[in-house]
Amino acid sequence: MRTVTIDPITRIEGHLRVEIQVEDGMIVGARCSGALYRGLEEILRGRHPLDAQRITTRICGVCPLAHSTAAALCLDDVLGISPPRNGQLLRNLIYGANFLHNHILHFYHLALPDYLPADALPGALSPGTDEDRRFSREEARKLADHYLQALDMRRKAQELVALFGGKMPHDMSIVPGGVTYRPDPGDVAAFRFRLKEIVDFIRGVYIPDLLLLARRYPDYFELGGVGKLLTFGCFPLDGDRLFPAGAVLDGEPEPLDPAEIREHTARSWYRGNGAQHPREEEAEPDPDKAEAYSWIKAPRYRGEACEVGPAARAAIALVRGPGGFREAAGELLTEAETGPERLSSTMGRHLARGMEALFIARAMEGWLAELDPAAPVAVAFTLPREARGQGLTDAPRGALGHWVEVAGGVIARYQVIAPTTWNASPRDEKGTPGPIERALQGTRVSGDGLLEAGRIVRSFDPCLACAIQ
């Protein structure tokens, strides 16, 4: 048996180290280590509650809107308010644009180089290896062109966020009670045309490229599966969420019960074993803890290590989601010659991102049409001295929760559990591996495993700045 250390895992957000044990051409064990601790939860303690709105946004520069949205929901809960309908539409439009940015960036710039020829891209961007490359020369050339075109598309998606969200990264518009920006009719037009261009790109370029990848690498529908899935749902409107919340633990979707979340720290660099609900959690860093190997904690739902992200959203939405999603997703699964049971796999995750990108973009067209530039965008509020709040949403990468306790008018406790905290978690005290660790285990590899492990890990779109704040 040999141990291969992959550090740094590039083309993800942040600092991740993965160690795999390879025996007889198979990965028999894996350990994921988050390699950076900043202590944002500590930094938030004692600050004015509204500061959390802008400081938590800065947990991550790739998906700031995820934290902006969760913080706003959490503070809305503290204040006992919710945005006016117009404010909610704007929040959804801003957040939806962040999803589009994320998925285009992830597919073309983070994941695709794993499948392109060694010298397909300019300079350091090129993958530098020709191992297991299956595209024809013509296909590879076209995909490399699309890589460059996607650089423009993701920039335009950021402009889409900024149109109503102030700026990107780190939006400056979502606040408790709604948003700060009142768009004028010109902004609605500017938004519509950028959105249209991005929808055309998703439909005409991204989805066909995705299907081409799936056709060339169908074996990756069999690799990197997890099976247990969790989603908090996202995009609330009129009392419903576009993507419903839920979990799949034994094959059947079940409703979400947030009281069943615990964060474990047995193998993480914090004192003790944790196992607390984030509402009560006290986690003091302990960088010298001998039995630990990661700064990521190990969140569990009903004791299970659950995969979160597009596959989980799709699995639940295919059963309990809107008809429009079920139809579109069904079509794409058929075209890719696969089924919903393969969503939790390396290729299934890519496919799930593509299907929801188009679905969200279409939902955004609907929200934009309902926007009323003359209607209020926010409600006023008065901060209580003592309160607790919870904000749950799905982020592009999966289930995200913010929990706050306000005491004496300031933040007494702020806890965040982000999607990659779930996906890249280490073992808990029972020895249950985290989802990525489990996804790697049992994978047949050709060489040292770098290639297969890289493809599997990247299919989760890890974001380490989110995983450990």
Add this chain to the structure above:
Amino acid sequence: MRGEPLAVVWFQGAGCTGCSVSLMNAAYPDIKDLLLDEVVPGKSITLVFHATLMGPTGRPALEVLDRFPGEAAGDYLLVVEGALPTRHPNFGRVGERPMAERAAGLARGAVGVVAMGTCASYGGIPAGAPNPTGCVGIGELLRREGIDVPVVNVPGCPPHPRWFVETVAHILLHGPPRPEELDGVGRLRAVYPDLVHDNCPRRADFDVGRFAPAFGAEGCLYELGCKGPYTDANCPYHEWNGGVNWCIKAGHPCIGCCEPEFPDYPSPLFRKAGAEEATGAFRRSG
């Protein structure tokens, strides 16, 4: 006439990748232009290491990083994104070594260092009180280590892509900035020329005392906590993301994200700034 491109090593410490994403939002020149074309006539850069974008992973990626400084000493520009934790080696590691140690080692042979963002410039968000990991900016780290390399700060959370492009264009044309080209907090004077407040489109509201009482309302945002009167940045006339919007246009108070004290001084972010800031007496770059 194209000279040898300037190699750029982009090193990420305790950050959020927001500065990289911001650079990818550059327009005219955009990121493709920066990577593939000349930045200024006859001068270009070549990105040799950037963990978020580069093709190789694991050992092959680390081997690229480990080539520097080596024989490349004096021939590359180091860009640092994120702060550097100093309290314990385990708070941040890259390729099995502490981040701060790697950053200092890379800086040692660089022709100059660009501190990209408020974290790399002054510590920023992770250095917010109580600064649990002892985070510092790259300039402070190099002072502590006694490493004498020119450092130029490009603060902002994140910085406007234009500020980075202007700084790099300056370096390509004139070399790393000389001390007299920098202001008191290490920024190129030309890039951070004046206060947000001086050019704010809501300045007329401030002058007549017409203040927005709540989010989403018309008027100057001063009462809602705007730190524009204390923040050096040209956001009002460059605006953000291809000029589609920016914080104050979006009705959000400026939170002073370019300033060395961020996020501690301007906190509470939504509390009205003091009279000293409001009159511009806090101005440091003038």
